[in-house]
Amino acid sequence: MTDTIDTLTVPLSTALTLLARMGDLSMGQPLDHSEQAAACAAWLAREAGADVGACVQTALLRWVGCTANADDIAALMEDDVQGRRAMLALRPDQMGLRLPLPEAQQVGRQASGIHCEVASLVATMLGLAPEVAQALGNVFERWDGGGYSRLGGGDAIPLVTRVAVLASDMEILSREYGAESGIAMLRTHAAGAHDPALLSLLARGWKAGPRDPGMTEAERLPDAARAVPLALVADLCDLKLPWLAGHSRAMAGSVAMAAQALDIEPGPVARAALLQGLGRVAIPQRVWNAGGALTSAQWEQVRLYPYRTMRSLSSIPGLAEEAELASHVGERLDGSGYYRGAAGATSLAARIVPAASCWLALRAARPWRAALDADAAATRLRDDVQAGRLDGQVVAAMLGQAAPIPAPSRGNGLLSPRETEVLAVIARGMSNKEAARVLGLSPSTVRTHMENLFRKLEVGSRAAATLKAAALGLITGG
Incomplete structure (x- = not known):
């Protein structure tokens, strides 16, 4: 059945639009936010001498990892959708934080790591360039090295990331407050988050609203017609x-x-x-x-x-x-x-x-x-x-169907039968202790199976493991 489902394809351009809109909905944004951000990114990339196609794809997929960490964000905010909308609009008093600041920062760091891993994995699964996967793996980096930075900030952050994230933030703030106020807020309320040179380019040349950078579809989105699942x-x-x-x-x-x-x-x-x-x-x-x-x-x-x-x-x-x-x-x-x-x-x-x-x-x-x-x-x-x-x-x-909920495939032997059982349970949000109780195992045995299946799937989080396993036919749902 997995093989049959995976023959249902759409052009890459359609898949990117769908994923962009999924991200926009998850973040409480208008349906065209990421597409408008991509237009800004195309213009800014050309001005900055960056890879236009990579910047456009990264801007479209900036929020593609946000479904993966929704439970973490829900532990952090009263409303994971509207809270993130307030966060992006630089309205911290409307975020509805549920945790004290030290705990909130810890949960936020964990959530950003899950988001980045899944976003980077999605780029790879779509067959996008390694530069896009790398850029998406660093979308929470700050120029000043603060926040959830792992790279230390500055030029260590890929230029594609810097362009796409700034374009996305600018689209939000210019829509919320107007272009001039948006630039001002990027320099004050979000001080230190963005590359000053890119911010100066925006200040000199950006006007709010859709932009036509005068490029062909092939330049903006190479390989647009390629079929993806x-x-x-x-x-x-x-x-x-x-x-x-x-x-x-x-x-x-x-x-x-x-x-x-x-x-x-x-x-x-x-x-x-x-x-x-x-x-x-x-x-x-x-x-x-x-x-x-x-x-x-x-x-x-x-x-x-x-x-x-x-x-x-x-x-x-x-x-x-x-x-x-x-x-x-x-x-x-x-x-x-x-x-x-x-x-x-x-x-x-x-x-x-x-x-x-x-x-x-x-x-x-x-x-x-x-x-x-x-x-x-x-x-x-x-x-x-x-x-x-x-x-x-x-x-x-x-x-009349023989198997309304088909048995999981064994993924061509990638995981052992027991590892597949553990994965099927933890993919549904169970803790190690809950999975141990359901499967009749000790928590330490479940943890060992988790370590093994993470290594085999080459992932670092349950969300990434679930995404990969679904594509391999290792889990099924109802």
Whole structure:
């Protein structure tokens, strides 16, 4: 099944746009923030004699690691989305810090390390130049060597990083406060963060708003048409919530099989399943991880996530059909679903997406309930058919599948069977002690397996291990 999902590809330019918008949603930014920042980076790179393509790609992907550390940020801030928005706008009083400063700095350092490792890994998985991976691995460096610096600041920071990060910060501050005030704030409130020479270039020549640096697409984005797996976008969206690890891949496989059984072209609906979680990243962790009933305000956020998905996808060339299908993930035939609440008037293909979402979700544990076995989940789906909420044909096709949640692959022998079991458990957010209890092992044995699988996967964090393992078919979701 993993091989089938990995044949669903998009051009590199589309993948970068999708990942840029995922990052923007996660950081509480407008959908075009990273694309506008990339335009600024292209202009600034040309002025500074930097590699334009590398600077553009780094600006687009600056926030691509932010789903990987969402739980860490949620421990740091009341709202991991709006708190980061306030941080970027240089409004510390609105960040909603939950921890005293020393502890906050420690958590922030850990979170920035996870972000940088995952962002650099994504660049490598996309086949981007090593300069881009290196630049993304250093996006929290400061010119003065402060903050979470590892390189010591100054010219030790790659020029590509300096250009892309300054362009991104300038886009935010010029949008929030105007161009002149944005430059002033970069020099005062963010004093020491940026290369003074690059800041002077901006002060002399930058004007707020979209810019045309007069370059071809090939100059801005070399290799734009190269095909890359769409599943990488899905994996990064799912990374926000450990209990969703592998969910979108599993859903894509399930809807593809159902579509084939119903004589529907499986490609569009499978791609829609891979993308249906994009809008989910805009909702804070405290909503998704709530153990009890949601407030009306929280429920309204959940209801709107398919709308955010559609808005994110619909303006991207070649994804209009997928945008429409993905936006139906919460709909029900009786009008009780979301976000439209429309009754009945959906295509058969659009009815597959919510049925698959229900089928897989019921089979997996969630923060608010335990997983159901196959028989209990099937009964729930049949009840929904009887109540007029789900399509009977679609549910019959779904329940006829041999393996709604397929067993993990062994990754061509990269990990031992026990290491794969440990990885499948820790990928869902369990601590070593919790994993030990579930697997009947001692915590020290789990720690040893963790060290071994980190070494084999060549990663340093659970988030990076989860991302790599998903691509290798080592974990599956529900």
